[in-house]
Amino acid sequence: MTTELEQPDPRVRRLKGVVIRFAGDSGDGMQLTGDRFGAQAAEAGNDVATLPDFPAEIRAPAGTVGGVSSYQLHVADHDITTPGDQPDVLVAMNPAALKATLKDLRPGGVLIVDSGAFNVRALEKAGYDSDPLTDGSLSNYILHAVDLTGLAVGATEGLGLKRKDAARTKNMFALGLVSWMFNQPIESTVAYLEKRFAKKPPEILAGNLASLRAGVDYGDTTEAFAVSYEVKPAPLPPGTYRHMRGNRAIAFGLVAAAHQAGMPLFLGAYPITPATDVLHELSKLISHDVRSYQAEDEIAAIGAAIGGAFAGMLAVTVTSGPGMALKSEAIGLAISLELPLVIVNVQRGGPSTGLPTKTEQSDLLQSLYGRHGEAPLPVLAAQSPADCFNAAFEAAQIALERRTPVILLSDSYIANGSEPWKVPDVSELPDLGIEFATEPNGVGKDGKPAFHPYKRDPRTLARPLAIPGTPGLEHRIGGLEKADGSGEISHDADNHDLMVRTRQNKVDGIEVPPLEVDDPSGPPGFGSKLLVIGWGSTYGPIGAACRLVRQQGLAIAQAHLRYLNPLPANLASILAAYDTVLVPEMNLGQLGGLLRMHCQIEPVGYTQTRGLPFRAVELAAVFTRLVNDLEDGAAALSTEDIKAIGGTGKVGRSELGSEKNK
Amino acid sequence: MTSADAGGKQLTAKDFSAGEARWCPGCGDHAILNNMRNLMPTLGIPRENFVVISGIGCSSRLPYYLDTYGMHSIHGRAPSIATGVSINRPDLSVWVVTGDGDALSIGGNHLIHALRRNVNLKILLFNNQIYGLTKGQFSPATKPGTITPSSPFGSLDHSFNPLALALGAEASFVARTVDTDRKHMMEILAAAAAHNGSALVEIRQNCPTFNHGERAVTADTSVPTPADGPIRLEAGSPILFGADSQWAVLRDAETGDLKLGRSTEKGVVVHNPRSTSPTYAYALARIADTEPELAPIGVYRAVERPSFDNQYQDRLADARAGGRGDLQDLLTGNDSWTVPARS
Ligand SMILES: Cc1ncc(C[n+]2csc(CCOP(=O)(O)OP(=O)(O)O)c2C)c(N)n1
Ligand code: SF4
Numbered sequence A: 001m002t003t004e005l006e007q008p009d010p011r012v013r014r015l016k017g018v019v020i021r022f023a024g025d026s027g028d029g030m031q032l033t034g035d036r037f038g039a040q041a042a043e044a045g046n047d048v049a050t051l052p053d054f055p056a057e058i059r060a061p062a063g064t065v066g067g068v069s070s071y072q073l074h075v076a077d078h079d080i081t082t083p084g085d086q087p088d089v090l091v092a093m094n095p096a097a098l099k100a101t102l103k104d105l106r107p108g109g110v111l112i113v114d115s116g117a118f119n120v121r122a123l124e125k126a127g128y129d130s131d132p133l134t135d136g137s138l139s140n141y142i143l144h145a146v147d148l149t150g151l152a153v154g155a156t157e158g159l160g161l162k163r164k165d166a167a168r169t170k171n172m173f174a175l176g177l178v179s180w181m182f183n184q185p186i187e188s189t190v191a192y193l194e195k196r197f198a199k200k201p202p203e204i205l206a207g208n209l210a211s212l213r214a215g216v217d218y219g220d221t222t223e224a225f226a227v228s229y230e231v232k233p234a235p236l237p238p239g240t241y242r243h244m245r246g247n248r249a250i251a252f253g254l255v256a257a258a259h260q261a262g263m264p265l266f267l268g269a270y271p272i273t274p275a276t277d278v279l280h281e282l283s284k285l286i287s288h289d290v291r292s293y294q295a296e297d298e299i300a301a302i303g304a305a306i307g308g309a310f311a312g313m314l315a316v317t318v319t320s321g322p323g324m325a326l327k328s329e330a331i332g333l334a335i336s337l338e339l340p341l342v343i344v345n346v347q348r349g350g351p352s353t354g355l356p357t358k359t360e361q362s363d364l365l366q367s368l369y370g371r372h373g374e375a376p377l378p379v380l381a382a383q384s385p386a387d388c389f390n391a392a393f394e395a396a397q398i399a400l401e402r403r404t405p406v407i408l409l410s411d412s413y414i415a416n417g418s419e420p421w422k423v424p425d426v427s428e429l430p431d432l433g434i435e436f437a438t439e440p441n442g443v444g445k446d447g448k449p450a451f452h453p454y455k456r457d458p459r460t461l462a463r464p465l466a467i468p469g470t471p472g473l474e475h476r477i478g479g480l481e482k483a484d485g486s487g488e489i490s491h492d493a494d495n496h497d498l499m500v501r502t503r504q505n506k507v508d509g510i511e512v513p514p515l516e517v518d519d520p521s522g523p524p525g526f527g528s529k530l531l532v533i534g535w536g537s538t539y540g541p542i543g544a545a546c547r548l549v550r551q552q553g554l555a556i557a558q559a560h561l562r563y564l565n566p567l568p569a570n571l572a573s574i575l576a577a578y579d580t581v582l583v584p585e586m587n588l589g590q591l592g593g594l595l596r597m598h599c600q601i602e603p604v605g606y607t608q609t610r611g612l613p614f615r616a617v618e619l620a621a622v623f624t625r626l627v628n629d630l631e632d633g634a635a636a637l638s639t640e641d642i643k644a645i646g647g648t649g650k651v652g653r654s655e656l657g658s659e660k661n662k
Numbered sequence B: 001m002t003s004a005d006a007g008g009k010q011l012t013a014k015d016f017s018a019g020e021a022r023w024c025p026g027c028g029d030h031a032i033l034n035n036m037r038n039l040m041p042t043l044g045i046p047r048e049n050f051v052v053i054s055g056i057g058c059s060s061r062l063p064y065y066l067d068t069y070g071m072h073s074i075h076g077r078a079p080s081i082a083t084g085v086s087i088n089r090p091d092l093s094v095w096v097v098t099g100d101g102d103a104l105s106i107g108g109n110h111l112i113h114a115l116r117r118n119v120n121l122k123i124l125l126f127n128n129q130i131y132g133l134t135k136g137q138f139s140p141a142t143k144p145g146t147i148t149p150s151s152p153f154g155s156l157d158h159s160f161n162p163l164a165l166a167l168g169a170e171a172s173f174v175a176r177t178v179d180t181d182r183k184h185m186m187e188i189l190a191a192a193a194a195h196n197g198s199a200l201v202e203i204r205q206n207c208p209t210f211n212h213g214e215r216a217v218t219a220d221t222s223v224p225t226p227a228d229g230p231i232r233l234e235a236g237s238p239i240l241f242g243a244d245s246q247w248a249v250l251r252d253a254e255t256g257d258l259k260l261g262r263s264t265e266k267g268v269v270v271h272n273p274r275s276t277s278p279t280y281a282y283a284l285a286r287i288a289d290t291e292p293e294l295a296p297i298g299v300y301r302a303v304e305r306p307s308f309d310n311q312y313q314d315r316l317a318d319a320r321a322g323g324r325g326d327l328q329d330l331l332t333g334n335d336s337w338t339v340p341a342r343s
């Protein structure tokens, strides 16, 4: 565990932070267990970052390594940005979970295993030749072999639970025990369980509560657990906080935007992992005038959203990579119609079904260019679970103001991950209201007043919107090219060229905030020689790694892009101020290629597509090496060097559009 | 009831006309457009409350020529876009204009789901049994064996019967009319407009440019020929046809199947579009489906079924009975905590 602090009570050790992982079979309830632990810690005021990891199958074969589901949490008394690299504490509910996750546990870490699940068959299924609990292979760890299953069954005796259901409460026993270990109150979990099991037979709730409490008591009374730990609240800025997952934050950001625009929110969606939770969240919010509609496929989902936008709703569609591919023709239509529309892509490993439950950032170029014709639209990316709120709000703001579809990128890592979120004060949110046209703005061929849907605002180039039901403004729009101004069908060559350029200018003209660089050693050109730049969910790991580098007394600069289109105006000049620009990405260098194209620089990429976020220590090792090399005057890191320092990624020029492809 | 403008002036077909239609001379679409322009002012709906959404095809150009709100969208997707308009805005009268390729081929999925949900859309399917705009390839409604540029040796595809398809999707209103019969089309379109829920109207439409409609000539007088058609369906009346009503739709006493025969025979069917079971309408849809000239026209099925729109809006109204939810309460939730300002 990270540094221990002064210890007033010898039986309670104070920690700055701890990384805990719960691992078990997909049916063992590990996601719930981890989620509750995180919520408890957050309520106790800790900074918390979480990383759920589960198999693609709903129920992979029980007891196998492939079916292991886990949930990692980083709990700290200070501001953290990642769920941690290596667990300090690992709870393994069966041999398969131990097999799959032990390699990640820090040497000397605490290992709690359910000895009740370590029988011959289970060991065999997990691929163990001998029992690790007795063969000495775990001697590097502080091992607590506890019969969690047996104790849970014992705790629920007499409550009328079937043996199978009694055994299933072992996750609550484990949660109780670990809550005791970290001096966490379990009240909020009790309240949560009461709500969750309200509609189940009463013995189910009783059994889960009994096991939860028994776990706490077990820690309290068992000698093996002589010490417990405490992580003090993190010094967050004053305010009201909530434990927030990325997907819920997106839903809330959209609802807030609709509220601030005074419009109903309309969602057209088709379920797809890992975006489905946004559909689930929004479907609940009907009393906030959220209209959610589950369509027959992704095309119909965006189709309905386009219809909703035409009819005056704040329209949204949410999906992941394969769904984005299906929507691309309709996105072209929305660009041509110039209707406000938010398109959320919660990315996952691709292509095709790929790694549906794992994270990746490989749809950046699809978002920017994956359409027919010249079809520009704004693209922005959320950088952390809590940031999803702001990102969604901003996406809606741009869509409404500029009358354009906007793509918001998130990914599986921040969608399912969570962290404390400072609840905004609604009275401080900006007003997003737009005015719909109510009067003709031109003269028709017949000399009478008419509505010209493509007569733009000269500053923003946004077109006026007249919604059906407005008398006198009847008009047609469509995918055929329209005459500038009047919006009538036009096949005129000059007009098409003008419209193509106007649509581009409209997007290019969006004012995005300048890129900011975080470098305590000085402004661009005067501080570090190395700038690390990223986008999206790599914000946390890159930031954590930069701190580690700075702790060694080295200088390093970090910048992160919210807007991928248009790019901040000062981007090229900032990048030019550094000797080396490093771009860590969970793809093969898509942003790297983009920077080369837009800023005429030659960035170094550090890329991986392993379905998991970067580990901060790994990035720190790479950054440190580069900083040192730069000091020595030669930055030439090879993939072999990376391997030698424990890296798993590939280093080098972006593999897209590089020399070898010319 | 008729439509009037803000000043109380009665609107006419002219008020619903926009631009000059650019279809081939003799194209059936002209007649349909003309009928729409005449029908709309008679429906008692303010002009600004009409929304006409189409896909892609010759037929799908129609919204440009109607002075209402409209959208010419993308191939096959009009029902989905129209759904997004209709379920959010119950005050609007939403029409879909689509072709046999647009509705049955690329957009087949959206069509069946709109009908299944019973979204309050008036779907006009212009069936010329061909892809007109792309110059005459066979469509899912084209008779097998048809020679087209993409089937120079005759098409192999078995064809869809649009009405049977719609009935299979449990559409609540299914009808057929023809471009050449103005009075009939006006009646059918008015009935569709009055229906609450999805109304699918197949309009048999002539494409003189690409669908020459070579007709098999038969001299056999023991069976009805295309010249005896079309069979006209009138609710509550026996289904008789032919110049002297010499033919009829009969129910076979043994099998219960529908068949064509002499009107003097036993078992003449009395048309009932309100029959709750779709089986009868389905049998009717199949009865002469290889003979477009003979196939029945009229309302096959018109039943009451709650529309998706009504249910959707009722839910919203119920959920907001006490006003729109408080955003601050939502964001704050009941699991938040407060970090006090440090002194
Ligand atoms: C995605 C897409 N694929 C293909 C086309 C080309 N296309 C345009 S109209 C059409 C067929 C239209 O047939 P139908 O719906 O019967 O309309 P008609 O022209 O006969 O009225 C096709 C294939 C297109 N516009 N978009
Ligand atoms: S090609 Fe056929 S359907 Fe198209 S406009 Fe000409 S006649 Fe009409």
Ligand SMILES: [Mg+2]
Residues within 6 Å of the ligand: B057, B099, B100, B101, B126, B127, B128, B129, B130, B131, B132, B139
């Ligand atoms: Mg056609």
